[in-house]
Amino acid sequence: MAESILEISSVSRVFVKNKSTVTALDRVSLNVKRGEFITLIGPSGCGKSTLLKIIAGLDTQLEGKVLLEGEEIVKPGIDKGFIFQEPRLFPWLTVEKNIAGDLSLRRPEIRDRVAELIELVRLQGFEKAYPKELSGGMAQRVAIARALLRNPKVLLLDEPFGALDAFTRTHMQEVLLEIWERNRTTMIFVTHDIDEAIFLANRVVILKPRPGSIRGIVPVDLPFPRKKASSSFQELRIKILNEFEKVDDLELESGFVI
Amino acid sequence: MQVPAQETDAPDRNTGFAAEALFRLAGRKALLGILIPGLLLIVWQLSSSQGWIDGILYPAPTTIARAFYDLILSGTLWENLRISLARAAIGFALGGAAGLALGVLVGMSRRTEKVLNPSVQMIRMIPHLALVPLFVLWFGIGETSKVLIIAKGAFFPLYINAFIGIRNADNKLFEVARALEYSRWTTIRKLVIPSAMPNIILGTRLSLGLAWLGLVVAELMGATSGLGYLMSDARQFSQTPIVFVGIVLFAVIGKLADSGVRLVERRLLHWQDGFKGR
Numbered sequence: 001m002a003e004s005i006l007e008i009s010s011v012s013r014v015f016v017k018n019k020s021t022v023t024a025l026d027r028v029s030l031n032v033k034r035g036e037f038i039t040l041i042g043p044s045g046c047g048k049s050t051l052l053k054i055i056a057g058l059d060t061q062l063e064g065k066v067l068l069e070g071e072e073i074v075k076p077g078i079d080k081g082f083i084f085q086e087p088r089l090f091p092w093l094t095v096e097k098n099i100a101g102d103l104s105l106r107r108p109e110i111r112d113r114v115a116e117l118i119e120l121v122r123l124q125g126f127e128k129a130y131p132k133e134l135s136g137g138m139a140q141r142v143a144i145a146r147a148l149l150r151n152p153k154v155l156l157l158d159e160p161f162g163a164l165d166a167f168t169r170t171h172m173q174e175v176l177l178e179i180w181e182r183n184r185t186t187m188i189f190v191t192h193d194i195d196e197a198i199f200l201a202n203r204v205v206i207l208k209p210r211p212g213s214i215r216g217i218v219p220v221d222l223p224f225p226r227k228k229a230s231s232s233f234q235e236l237r238i239k240i241l242n243e244f245e246k247v248d249d250l251e252l253e254s255g256f257v258i
Numbered sequence: 259m260q261v262p263a264q265e266t267d268a269p270d271r272n273t274g275f276a277a278e279a280l281f282r283l284a285g286r287k288a289l290l291g292i293l294i295p296g297l298l299l300i301v302w303q304l305s306s307s308q309g310w311i312d313g314i315l316y317p318a319p320t321t322i323a324r325a326f327y328d329l330i331l332s333g334t335l336w337e338n339l340r341i342s343l344a345r346a347a348i349g350f351a352l353g354g355a356a357g358l359a360l361g362v363l364v365g366m367s368r369r370t371e372k373v374l375n376p377s378v379q380m381i382r383m384i385p386h387l388a389l390v391p392l393f394v395l396w397f398g399i400g401e402t403s404k405v406l407i408i409a410k411g412a413f414f415p416l417y418i419n420a421f422i423g424i425r426n427a428d429n430k431l432f433e434v435a436r437a438l439e440y441s442r443w444t445t446i447r448k449l450v451i452p453s454a455m456p457n458i459i460l461g462t463r464l465s466l467g468l469a470w471l472g473l474v475v476a477e478l479m480g481a482t483s484g485l486g487y488l489m490s491d492a493r494q495f496s497q498t499p500i501v502f503v504g505i506v507l508f509a510v511i512g513k514l515a516d517s518g519v520r521l522v523e524r525r526l527l528h529w530q531d532g533f534k535g536r
Contacts, residue, residue, distance in 0.1 A: 091529050
């Protein structure tokens with residue numbers, strides 16, 4: 001558990017737009033342990049999505065270094081599973097073919113793995129369904145299964161449940177925790193929902209905007225399954241809120257759920 | 259009070275039922291398509307047998323059917339039809355395949371688009387008939403020039419639609435393809451072609467139509483066989499019924515080919531989630 005799988009050292013990212021520059025990330029450093037569940041939280045504009053895109057290799061215009069198992073990240077790949085805000089399924093493929101992607105379902109080992117994953121994300125009976133027949137939560141579970149089939153070293157989730165209603169969202173959080181408990185995949189999860197951040201994480205990483213940097217890291221030692229209404233949960237919630245209040249000029253922007 | 263009221267309702271309800279039955283009958287898809295041609299045929303036959311219209315310029319449907327029957331019996335129809343179908347098929351295959359391939363190429367690369375597209379668009383604007391003299395000079399009056407005229411017509415709809423289809427592909431899915439480490443070839447096969455498929459099928463339908471259209475042009479430019487030849491030959495001898503047989507055959511075979519593509523379309527595109535009409 002102590003071994004680092006991901007080392008982010010002094011990463012900066014500057015966007016240049018019409019001669020003006022915006023520093024999205026300013027010397028961010030973070031070590032993630034193997035099998036750890038990290039949530040990144042902060043108001044919009046704090047660079048949390050940018051950081052995730054950098055880890056994914058989708059954004060390579062950075063200063064500093066990101067090492068995954070000691071190797072520098074230079075391009076996207078299946079070792080860095082990425083779950084977007086939308087499911088991004090291929091509409092012409094059935095659920096099982098979406099999960100399989102470029103891997104052939106005719107290979108027995110692929111077929112077995114896909115069947116296993118469909119069970120893991122609780123989609124039995126929907127193997128032959130098309131994306132248009134799925135609800136938002138179901139589609140997002142297909143996307144998760146698609147990433148997991150490739151045995152990623154780390155699963156990166158960019159506000160994956162943001163578009164779902166509160167009940168579906170809670171359900172999805174439970175499904176994700178179950179996956180994590182069974183597979184022990186290292187997870188980095190971006191959210192702007194404090195409850196979600198505490199409910200899922202081993203450590204909550206709090207980011208602040210302008211320039212985007214780490215405000216603080218709050219370890220969450222509550223046992224699973226966690227109860228959002230419990231007093232220890234609420235204590236952590238207050239602790240994290242206090243972290244935010246330390247920033248004098250903090251502006252809470254719309255979409256930031258307290 | 260209620261009883262007589264019900265009695266006066268009765269006739270209304272009967273016509274209501276009749277209208278409903280008629281709608282149900284017309285509601286069957288096949289019947290809806292046949293409605294207008296069927297009505298036209300009845301009026302036509304009636305006008306012809308009553309002597310309201312000229313029987314030579316507008317032969318009655320029964321006369322046309324008779325000519326059709328005779329052509330089948332003598333074997334001329336099949337002979338010429340076969341040749342026409344072969345020309346259309348080869349021309350469509352050549353032009354369509356080239357259009358699809360080039361459309362994909364130009365769709366995938368901005369540079370290829372800049373190099374090729376202006377020239378292709380210029381050639382597109384040249385009418386068939388303007389090219390006929392040149393084709394005859396270059397390739398003679400034989401099959402080559404005919405097939406090439408048909409191919410030219412079939413080329414453009416597939417070219418343009420494949421191109422548009424590819425450019426309409428969802429950029430977000432390309433990000434997914436990158437994250438899943440799809441090779442360039444896999445990306446084309448698994449992402450580009452399927453997302454362009456609705457347009458490619460539309461292009462195929464239009465290409466088929468233009469191949470069919472090009473066939474007439476090709477066969478009227480001096481053929482000694484084929485459906486177009488049969489018609490121009492009949493025109494010279496004022497055999498209007500045979501001209502009509504040709505027209506009807508063009509319509510029916512064209513429609514059958516189109517229906518065939520639509521059948522394929524329904525199989526390939528059932529994943530689509532668009533408005534399907536009321």
